[in-house]
Amino acid sequence: MGCQQFQVRLLWIQEVSAPRRTEQTGGKHCNMGIFVCRNSLRMLNVRWLYHRCLSLYNSNHGFNEAKIKEKLAQFTGGSVDLSKMDNGIAEICINNPSRMNAFTGTMMIELEERISDLENWKNGKGLIVYGAENTFCSGSDLNAVKAISNPQEGMMMCMLMQNTLTRLQRLPLISVALIQGKALGGGAELCTACDFRLMTEGSEIRFVHKQMGLVPGWGGAARLIHLIGSRHALKLLSGALRVHPENALELGLADNILLGTEDGFLSEAENWIMPYIKGPSDVSRAVKKVIISGREQKLEDALRTEKEIFGTVWGGLANLQALAKGTKHK
Numbered sequence: 001m002g003c004q005q006f007q008v009r010l011l012w013i014q015e016v017s018a019p020r021r022t023e024q025t026g027g028k029h030c031n032m033g034i035f036v037c038r039n040s041l042r043m044l045n046v047r048w049l050y051h052r053c054l055s056l057y058n059s060n061h062g063f064n065e066a067k068i069k070e071k072l073a074q075f076t077g078g079s080v081d082l083s084k085m086d087n088g089i090a091e092i093c094i095n096n097p098s099r100m101n102a103f104t105g106t107m108m109i110e111l112e113e114r115i116s117d118l119e120n121w122k123n124g125k126g127l128i129v130y131g132a133e134n135t136f137c138s139g140s141d142l143n144a145v146k147a148i149s150n151p152q153e154g155m156m157m158c159m160l161m162q163n164t165l166t167r168l169q170r171l172p173l174i175s176v177a178l179i180q181g182k183a184l185g186g187g188a189e190l191c192t193a194c195d196f197r198l199m200t201e202g203s204e205i206r207f208v209h210k211q212m213g214l215v216p217g218w219g220g221a222a223r224l225i226h227l228i229g230s231r232h233a234l235k236l237l238s239g240a241l242r243v244h245p246e247n248a249l250e251l252g253l254a255d256n257i258l259l260g261t262e263d264g265f266l267s268e269a270e271n272w273i274m275p276y277i278k279g280p281s282d283v284s285r286a287v288k289k290v291i292i293s294g295r296e297q298k299l300e301d302a303l304r305t306e307k308e309i310f311g312t313v314w315g316g317l318a319n320l321q322a323l324a325k326g327t328k329h330k
């Protein structure tokens, strides 16, 4: 079939690891050409999912990543710090405490770089996102917001952050937002891009956008609806309501309230995530991938993706060891 180059669409570049090979560090082994014609896509057993180099937004959508990063680089301050541990858990710290961990322009750039790093961390199983000095994040740095308040640059920033938070959500790591203090505006949107939310007593999630004459722009509205349903999402957005831990639990927005231990909340969050990331990284990552595809694809496509992911672990080391041990699930 003659193929014309059509618009590059989002497609699943299946990570192909040689049969039964343990996780490789380094680059992906893609088994799929990037440019295929739309017609042949229907023929191919292709899974439409986001791949790192084919973002949600690209030049076809008028998105010029280099240009918006150049503009955002003018707004400095703070940092987004990543640490990766031997137990497969990474931690991202939104670190700008003098401004309640608001995202400066350089921090938006750094967040994208940290997500890229995690996309290539083959041993990764879990991720905890938290804010420095006992508060989560108060959204965009208002100084930066004022400077890019023109529609063109605002939309570019929006597309950059949507790309980044979508990639965060699609990491094959189980992610937790550890919410202490305030998660406001873009900070509330950031926490919805994680799989789970743990809140400390007295903390608050609040979509303040309407009070700013805005609506969420980093994807927080779409994700919130998936998390708590459109009725509750509409209340939180239209009322800019404060969501405290107990209410968040009731809504299904939060998964647990942390009471604090002498080791601190970060250690408590690590203990919380541990049972979900137990075992080999390839199996843990395969579990997250089947959830992503089930959440984002039509049923038939999700079933086919599940089959493909099943094929990467069936007869794998962990599977054979469990069979040899005669694992019982008491």
Ligand SMILES: CC[C@@H](C(=O)O)C(=O)SCCNC(=O)CCNC(=O)[C@H](O)C(C)(C)COP(=O)(O)OP(=O)(O)OC[C@H]1O[C@@H](n2cnc3c(N)ncnc32)[C@H](O)[C@@H]1OP(=O)(O)O
Pocket: 098, 099, 100, 102, 138, 139, 140, 141, 142, 143, 145, 182, 184, 185, 186, 187, 208, 209, 212, 214, 215, 216, 217, 218
């Ligand atoms: C898509 C959404 C996205 C966007 O549109 O780009 C946004 O997120 S817009 C921003 C949304 N966030 C806010 O509007 C939060 C504004 N801040 C506050 O409401 C309050 O600061 C607070 C977070 C509730 C904390 O209040 P409080 O405990 O009283 O502390 P201060 O107000 O004194 O704050 C300390 C210090 O931090 C500065 N700060 C706080 N938030 C931001 C921010 N988002 N951008 C820049 N600076 C921020 C605040 O100005 C104080 O600094 P100083 O005045 O220099 O001490």
